[in-house]
Amino acid sequence: MTELRADFGWRPKRRAAPGFSLAIAFEAAEGATILFGPSGAGKTATLRCIAGLERPQRGRIELDGAPLSDAEANHFTPPEKRGFGVVFQEARLFPHMSVHANLLYGAPDRKSAALDEIVDLLGIEELLERRPQHLSGGEAQRVAIGRALLRQPRMLLMDEPLAGLDGQRKEEVLPYLDALTRHAGCPILYVTHSVEEARRLGDRVVKIEAGRVAAMGGTELIGPAVATAL
Amino acid sequence: MFAPLSPEEWTVLALSLRVAAAATFVALPLSFWTAWILARKQFPGKALLKGLIHMPLVLPPVVVGYLLLLAFGRRGWIGGPIYDWFGVSIAFTSTAAAVAAGVMAFPLMVRACRLSVEALDHRLEEAALTLGASRIRVFWTVSAPLCLPGLLAAATLGFARAIGEFGATIVFAANIPGETRTLPIAIYSALQQPGGEDAAFRLVGLSILAALAALAASELLERRTRRQLRGEAT
Numbered sequence: 001m002t003e004l005r006a007d008f009g010w011r012p013k014r015r016a017a018p019g020f021s022l023a024i025a026f027e028a029a030e031g032a033t034i035l036f037g038p039s040g041a042g043k044t045a046t047l048r049c050i051a052g053l054e055r056p057q058r059g060r061i062e063l064d065g066a067p068l069s070d071a072e073a074n075h076f077t078p079p080e081k082r083g084f085g086v087v088f089q090e091a092r093l094f095p096h097m098s099v100h101a102n103l104l105y106g107a108p109d110r111k112s113a114a115l116d117e118i119v120d121l122l123g124i125e126e127l128l129e130r131r132p133q134h135l136s137g138g139e140a141q142r143v144a145i146g147r148a149l150l151r152q153p154r155m156l157l158m159d160e161p162l163a164g165l166d167g168q169r170k171e172e173v174l175p176y177l178d179a180l181t182r183h184a185g186c187p188i189l190y191v192t193h194s195v196e197e198a199r200r201l202g203d204r205v206v207k208i209e210a211g212r213v214a215a216m217g218g219t220e221l222i223g224p225a226v227a228t229a230l
Numbered sequence: 231m232f233a234p235l236s237p238e239e240w241t242v243l244a245l246s247l248r249v250a251a252a253a254t255f256v257a258l259p260l261s262f263w264t265a266w267i268l269a270r271k272q273f274p275g276k277a278l279l280k281g282l283i284h285m286p287l288v289l290p291p292v293v294v295g296y297l298l299l300l301a302f303g304r305r306g307w308i309g310g311p312i313y314d315w316f317g318v319s320i321a322f323t324s325t326a327a328a329v330a331a332g333v334m335a336f337p338l339m340v341r342a343c344r345l346s347v348e349a350l351d352h353r354l355e356e357a358a359l360t361l362g363a364s365r366i367r368v369f370w371t372v373s374a375p376l377c378l379p380g381l382l383a384a385a386t387l388g389f390a391r392a393i394g395e396f397g398a399t400i401v402f403a404a405n406i407p408g409e410t411r412t413l414p415i416a417i418y419s420a421l422q423q424p425g426g427e428d429a430a431f432r433l434v435g436l437s438i439l440a441a442l443a444a445l446a447a448s449e450l451l452e453r454r455t456r457r458q459l460r461g462e463a464t
Contacts, residue, residue, distance in 0.1 A: 051360055079359045080368075086360035092353050096375050096459045105371075106361025133460055151361050 002154055002187050004028045008059030008071070010049050022046060022056075022211045028155070031203035032181040032188040036222060042211040043191040044089075047159050050189070051086050052079030063154060085153030085186075089160045091140035093132035099143050100128045106151030114150060122146045122176050137165045138172030145173075145180070156180075156188045162197060177201055198222050235436075238407070243436055246412040249324055250392035253332035254385055257339055261384060262377070265343035287337040291397025295330060298402040302326065326403035327410045331392035338391055339384040346380020378455050386448035390441060413437050 007025040022042045026033075035043045048054040050061055052068065055076055061069045068077045085106075093102050103119070104110055119125050122142045132140055141161055148156060161177070162170045174197075181188060181201050192198055198205060199219055207215040207222075215221050235243065268280060286294050302309035302320045313319050320326050350373060358368040396414040403410035405419060413433060420430035 053356055053360070079356075080362050080364055082360075083362070084360060086357070088353070088357065090353065092357035094354060094358070094372060105358065106363065108362075131460070147361065 001030060002064060004050070004061075004063050004155060004187075004189070006046075006050060006059075006061045008049060008056035008061055008069070010045060010054060010056040010058075012045075020211060022049070024049075024208070024211070024213055025059075026206045026213055026216060028187060028189050028204070028206075030187050032190055032201050034198045034202035034205045034219075035189065035191045035208055036198045036202075036205050037193060037208035037214070039193055041193075041208045043193070043208050044159050045211075046208065047086075047157050047189065047191050051084055051157055052077060052082045083154040085148030085151045085156045087141075087145050087148050087156070087158040087161045089164050091132070091135075091137075091144040093135075093140055093143055093147070095132050097131075098128070099124065099130050099132065099135070102132065102143060103128075103147050103150050105147060108152055114152075118146045118149050121149075121179060136169060136172070138169035141165065141169075141173050142176055145176070149180075149186075153186055156186055158188060158190045160191055160193070162194070163192070174200070195222055239432065239436065241408050242411060242413055242416045242433065243440065245324065245327075245408065245410075246393055247440070249327045249331055249412055250389050250395075252328040253335060253392040254339075254388045256328070257332040257336050257388055258381065258385055261336055261339035261388070262343045262347075262381060265340050265347050268340070269344050269347040283340055284337050286334050286398075291334060291395070292401055294333060295398035295401030298326070298330060298333065298398060302329065302402070321402060322404045322406065322410065324403070324409050327395075327399050327412060328392075330398040330402045331395040332388075334395050334398050335388040335391040339388040342384035342387050343377070343380055346377040346383075349380070350376055376459065379452055379459070382448060382452045382455060386444065386452075389444055389448075393437075393440065393444070413440070 005027050008022070009024075010022040012020060020042070022045055024042070024046050035046060037043050045054060049056050049069070056069055056071055058071050060067055060071070063082070067073070067075055068082055069075065093099075094105065097105070103115065107114070119128070122145060124139065124142050124146060127135060127139055127143065132143070135143065141164075145158075145161065162173055165173065177197075178200065181203075188201075190197075190201060199222055202219050202222075205215075205217060205219055205221045206213055264283060268276070268283075299321055300306055302312075304310065304313045304319050304321070309320055320329065354372055354376070355368050358372045359365070363371065393412070394414060395412070396418070399410065399412065400415055400418075405411055405415050411419065413436065417430050417433045417437070420426035420433060423429075
């Protein structure tokens with residue numbers, strides 16, 4: 001059983017956001033953990049610290065008891081050695097490779113069984129020979145999810161994967177995310193500010209406000225659905 | 231006037247192409263590396279390095295040639311050790327012509343490479359890292375291929391600049407037929423001789439043809455690369 005423990009502090013290096021700092025402590029394990037909170041609360045920065053794309057100045061992040069980052073011991077595992085799969089807000093597909101090549105970029109083995117299964121799960125068999133430029137936003141994001149899954153991650157980190165899509169495109173992806181959170185073998189850490197996504201996909205919720213954990217618990221934390229248009 | 235090329239003219243053309251190709255070939259990876267550092271890294275003395283790289287662009291070429299002569303001459307701080315250890319002297323050889331051409335082309339090539347490095351979407355490299363690719367693999371499979379159009383532009387620009395190089399070459403490599411007499415220098419030589427206008431005119435035509443051919447080739451190559459990067463059928 002995979003378990004992520006994070007207890008760290010981080011400040012942006014440049015003076016991009018003066019006064020902003022993160023001080024975050026939470027745990028995530030099986031199922032889907034939602035990092036929920038308003039824009040600018042530090043959800044993305046939290047995810048980036050966990051992925052190893054930012055380096056916390058204080059505290060520890062560990063996966064299954066092994067430290068990924070330990071500021072006090074001056075230990076830092078680079079992102080390529082952390083074994084996470086990351087899905088960003090933008091699909092970030094490699095424009096010079098086919099969908100097929102994109103999917104296999106991080107795959108530890110090229111066995112077609114895993115590929116077929118994930119292609120099936122995400123409904124992207126039609127797209128395999130295409131180039132990313134010829135995909136809709138929703139299709140591209142599904143390929144990005146597939147690419148992250150084929151890497152066989154220990155945990156899937158998703159940073160507002162639907163935020164860049166309009167309502168209709170969101171519906172192209174949401175059912176697949178649903179299936180993913182129900183059936184995928186690997187735990188998911190999912191960043192969103194959308195009430196509906198959080199309710200629909202989450203098992204547990206970590207509520208983040210102004211760089212701090214405001215509350216932790218079940219999906220009831222999200223509160224009454226303010227009518228957010230999906 | 232339009233007779234086939236004489237053996238001397240062939241020699242001049244072949245030498246020019248060889249010198250410019252060698253200069254471009256050596257300067258290209260160096261300029262890409264330099265552009266990468268300038269675009270991506272912060273370090274003390276960066277402004278100084280930038281200034282140094284752009285020197286050939288602002289100095290009179292003759293001055294660059296003279297500085298090269300001082301550095302690479304038999305008693306120079308680079309040429310001296312080379313002569314002592316290998317017994318070869320670089321000045322006044324076709325190697326010198328290539329060095330002069332490469333140095334003069336270098337700032338232009340760095341500029342072209344830098345544009346492509348700066349246009350590179352860092353987020354794609356991040357994505358590749360999170361997929362478990364080592365930094366070296368990210369460079370060769372994501373960064374470098376996406377910079378390819380810029381590299382081609384740099385090579386074209388560098389080659390064109392190298393083939394036209396005169397001032398630094400004539401000081402550092404002189405005007406030795408078959409060894410350092412490249413197209414521009416041959417044109418100059420022809421014009422120095424009474425009645426040499428015809429010879430000069432033929433060489434001028436040759437220069438124009440060579441330049442147009444290089445331009446057309448690079449345009450084709452660049453279009454093809456861009457198409458491939460965009461994933462359209464070639």
